[in-house]
Amino acid sequence: MTETVIATRSLSKSFAARGRTVEAVRDISFEVERGERLAYIGPNGAGKSTSIKILTGILHPTSGDASVLGLVPWRDRRRLTMRIGTLFGQRSQLWFELTPRQSFRMLAAVYRMDADIAARRVAELGELLDATELFDVPARTHSLGQRMRCELAACLLHGPEIVFLDEPTIGLDLLAKQRFRELLVHLNESAGITIFLTSHDVADIEHVARRAIVINHGAVIHDADVASMRRTLLSRKLIEVTFADEVPAPMLSGVDVIAHTGTTLELAVDTAVRSVRDVLDDVLGERRVIDITVLDPPLEAVIAEIYQS
């Protein structure tokens, strides 16, 4: 049986800025079930962070209703904070001069956790996030990837039912991103924690979420499961190849040549028609290659495609 843990109805928020009114969020309605992994995505300035601020209770909406775990966030903020976790990619919950374990002691007091229970929870999280050895080293010495694992532990310390993550993978290298995404999926599958993830990294959506809500200019423009999005909107991959010698532009079905400058090729591949591997086999052949990059299209391109479709 499903349980709705987040519900919004016609949620709007506008700000006065330099004598004019800016609508940051416009008439947003959606529901999220317990245990879902939702990507809430959009380009910079789309209204993602404003939505999260409303749903976590730190911002009042101009109009509309919202309920998170049966509470009205902006009225029951303190009670709600005991049941949700938040992680902002560009804001730390840890004190850099201290070890994460010392920061956790402070957070445990904030969340009114019994000291023994908190210590057990820290041990569990250390194991779960493979971060035990990081907990006793000052946070300032961590790499960004290590820090984010400790931030996630801080966010999960009090056992939240929903975790709101705002651009958590920003600045991480590819391996750290991949590891972080796997952790989120694992947390969701093992502990049933509802994941509400905002990002403008298309790969975050593909690898973490089962459902994606796309917002642009403050309004929901798409709400679908990621499997269908993958077929329709996320099927394009970009390939950039640099050859040692000049090559002709390929003529392949499902492949658009974006740029060709003799030794370099930029291709857009529709993976619904032809796989990346097939394209690489055809294009590379026996040629000498200096560099290859396979990229997801930027979110702006996905949004443009949503508008076109």
Place this chain on the structure above:
Amino acid sequence: MSVRLVLTAMATAARRNTSDRSGVLVNAVFYVVVASVLSALWRAAAEANGGEIAGYTMVAITWYALAAEAATVSLNMRTIELICDDIASGAVESELLRPAPVLGVRISMAVGAALPRLALCVAVAAVLGPIVGGAPPSTAGVALAMPALVLAVTCNLVAQHAVASMAFWARDVRAIWFLYQKIVFVLGGMILPLQVLPDDLERAAMVLPFMTMAYVPSRLASGHVEPELLLLQLAWLAVLLVAAHAAFGAGERRLQVVGG
């Protein structure tokens, strides 16, 4: 706000502050330099005035200067500026995501950060005072000065939080920080005993909260055994807490309605 949270916040900030050993050392050296120079200046003034100035002997004025500098050097006088930066950057906004009063945690941490420095300043003063000025004029006065120093630091930090709340409405309040600092210097009795001020200004300073921030512990350390000054500090602390709570609370509500 629970006692456990207050103590944990203070301990966390103290640990954080003392983890920077070189910073602590620089602070102690700064204290030695400033306290030595200021007390030497006042001793010279007292000597030129027949060995006494505004009722303070040369020994008393030395201990006045040592206590006044300890009360101000041990805390971060830029607290107002730091809070303003945190309000502008959204750090305060994200602290609303925790089930604890933002102001209470912030004040506890600020006091916790100041206390180890204060302890070090007191230890330095215990060595420096007898060398440069002589033994303290009254043991009872020094004993009363200890809790007065803690209250002085607390009053100052609470007042800085109240003043910094203006940043919820005005982005840049650095000018206010500058003004506040100078008021504490003069009307707080940090660089001179309030009795040295012109009569009108002295009377005004005596009824303002700034006198709790340097003058009270310094007056006690200089041998004036006036325990009622501690009660005055407690009364002003209560007033400042109410003012900070009202100002910061209003700022938080504004943040929730109009955003950061």
